[in-house]
Amino acid sequence: MPTEIERKFLVDGDGWREAVESETRIMQGYLANNQNATVRVRVAGEQAWLTIKGMMRGPSRSEYEYAIPSEDAVAMLDELAVSAPIDKVRYRVRCGGHIWDLDVFAGENQGLVMAEVELASEDEPFEMPDWAGREVTGDGRYYNVNLARHPYRHW
Amino acid sequence: MPTEIERKFLVDGDGWREAVESETRIMQGYLANNQNATVRVRVAGEQAWLTIKGMMRGPSRSEYEYAIPSEDAVAMLDELAVSAPIDKVRYRVRCGGHIWDLDVFAGENQGLVMAEVELASEDEPFEMPDWAGREVTGDGRYYNVNLARHPYRHW
Numbered sequence: 001m002p003t004e005i006e007r008k009f010l011v012d013g014d015g016w017r018e019a020v021e022s023e024t025r026i027m028q029g030y031l032a033n034n035q036n037a038t039v040r041v042r043v044a045g046e047q048a049w050l051t052i053k054g055m056m057r058g059p060s061r062s063e064y065e066y067a068i069p070s071e072d073a074v075a076m077l078d079e080l081a082v083s084a085p086i087d088k089v090r091y092r093v094r095c096g097g098h099i100w101d102l103d104v105f106a107g108e109n110q111g112l113v114m115a116e117v118e119l120a121s122e123d124e125p126f127e128m129p130d131w132a133g134r135e136v137t138g139d140g141r142y143y144n145v146n147l148a149r150h151p152y153r154h155w
Numbered sequence: 156m157p158t159e160i161e162r163k164f165l166v167d168g169d170g171w172r173e174a175v176e177s178e179t180r181i182m183q184g185y186l187a188n189n190q191n192a193t194v195r196v197r198v199a200g201e202q203a204w205l206t207i208k209g210m211m212r213g214p215s216r217s218e219y220e221y222a223i224p225s226e227d228a229v230a231m232l233d234e235l236a237v238s239a240p241i242d243k244v245r246y247r248v249r250c251g252g253h254i255w256d257l258d259v260f261a262g263e264n265q266g267l268v269m270a271e272v273e274l275a276s277e278d279e280p281f282e283m284p285d286w287a288g289r290e291v292t293g294d295g296r297y298y299n300v301n302l303a304r305h306p307y308r309h310w
Contacts, residue, residue, distance in 0.1 A: 031207060032187030032194055037235040039187055039194050039207075050205065050221065052186060052194075054235055062234060064227050066205065072219050079217060080192040080209050 004053070004063040005122055008142060010133040011113040016102055021092045026103075029081030033145045040145070041068075041076045044090070048073035083148045084108070096127030108151030114142060159208070159218040160277055163297060165288040166268040171257055176247045181258075184236030188300045195300070196223075196231045199245070203228035238303045239263070251282030263306030269297060 028042040040051040048070040054062035077085050086109060091102040093115070102115040114136070117126055136142040141150070183197040195206045203225040209217035232240050241264060246257040248270070257270040269291070272281055291297040296305070 031192045032189055034187055034189070034237065036237055037186045037231075050207075052205075052231065052235065062230075064223070064231060066221055066223055068219070068221055075217075076192075076207065076219060080207065082189065082191055 004061055005119045005124075006116045007119065007135065007137045008114060008116040009135050009137075011102060011115050011131050012133040013131055015131040016091070016093045016100075016115070016129065019093045019095065021094055021099070023089055023091045026088050026090050027077060027085045028144065028148075029077045029083065029085040030145050030148055031076065031080050031082065033082065038145050041073050041081065043070055043073045043077070046070065081148075086144055086148050093129075095129040098126050100129065105147070105152065108153050109147050110153060112147070112152040159216055160274045160279075161271045162274065162281075162290065162292045163269060163271040164290050164292075166257060166270050166286050167288040168286055170286040171246070171248045171255075171270070171284065174248045174250065176249055176254070178244055178246045181243050181245050182232060182240045183299065183303075184232045184238065184240040185300050185303055186231065186235050186237065188237065193300050196228050196236065198225055198228045198232070201225065236303075241299055241303050248284075250284040253281050255284065260302070260307065263308050264302050265308060267302070267307040 024045045026042060026044045028040055031039040031041060036055065038053045040053070042049045042051065048068050049065055050068045051063065051065040086105070087107045088103045088105045088109070091104070093100045093102045098117050100115045100117050103113070105112040115129070115132060119126065140146055141155070179200045181197060181199045183195055186194040186196060191210065193208050195208070197204045197206065203223050204220055205223045206218065206220040241260070242262045243258045243260045243264070246259065248255045248257045253272050255270045255272050257268070260267040270284070270287060274281065295301055296310070
């Protein structure tokens with residue numbers, strides 16, 4: 001079973017910008033979010049993905065991801081998503097031996113900047129970046145699926 | 156936008172068996188069924204599919220379907236589906252210029268035999284088979300997503 005283990009942190013300041021390796025505009029929305037699973041549609045640059053995630057068990061969850069045609073993804077976001085899509089730019093930022101995903105949100109979540117690092121195991125060591133602020137792993141408000149329905153600007 | 160137009164009928168008797176062109180064991184379950192969309196996982200013979208369908212508008216609905224690895228499908232049915240999978244054998248049955256899908260259900264839906272024909276437009280003519288009984292297009296009880304939760308044997 002594919003499993004995703006990640007830790008998430010708020011981001012303080014702009015110190016991360018000097019370590020950016022790439023950036024991608026992401027639009028994503030959710031076809032479902034129930035007790036068993038979330039179903040996400042994501043358009044990332046020229047590519048698109050359909051992703052099924054199981055429920056969180058601590059920092060772990062099962063994840064199944066499939067590439068799909070971008071035009072399908074755009075149509076599903078427009079027609080079938082349960083709320084307006086999330087709009088963000090994802091920066092890939094190196095820190096020590098890890099690449100972090102740092103998301104600068106726009107639209108209804110403007111002002112929120114959040115970073116996550118994916119780990120091979122729950123106890124894998126990693127270097128904490130200078131710009132990493134408060135850890136929000138497991139805080140439901142910061143799940144993208146919840147940011148879609150209860151955006152940061154309305155908190 | 157891909158759109159599926161189909162009409163569904165109950166099946167009377169066994170007259171259809173002489174026109175069977177192929178048969179496939181199908182196991183399917185649902186990751187979601189909400190106001191916007193249903194998300195279905197299907198294992199059909201050696202293949203597997205992830206299918207997103209929009210809400211019905213008469214006999215039409217949008218549909219997006221993607222081949223996925225069978226092992227993913229089996230794991231998702233086991234781990235993430237909202238209810239026990241539907242188990243059925245689908246027979247491909249020719250009648251006039253159309254191929255019908257005729258489903259003989261097992262398990263909790265044993266006793267139910269249902270056939271559907273897919274049409275290119277809502278007014279496309281088709282030959283009605285001898286074995287076609289009452290039309291159930293649009294009757295929610297016969298949607299597979301509802302048969303998963305409220306099986307035929309419990310009606």
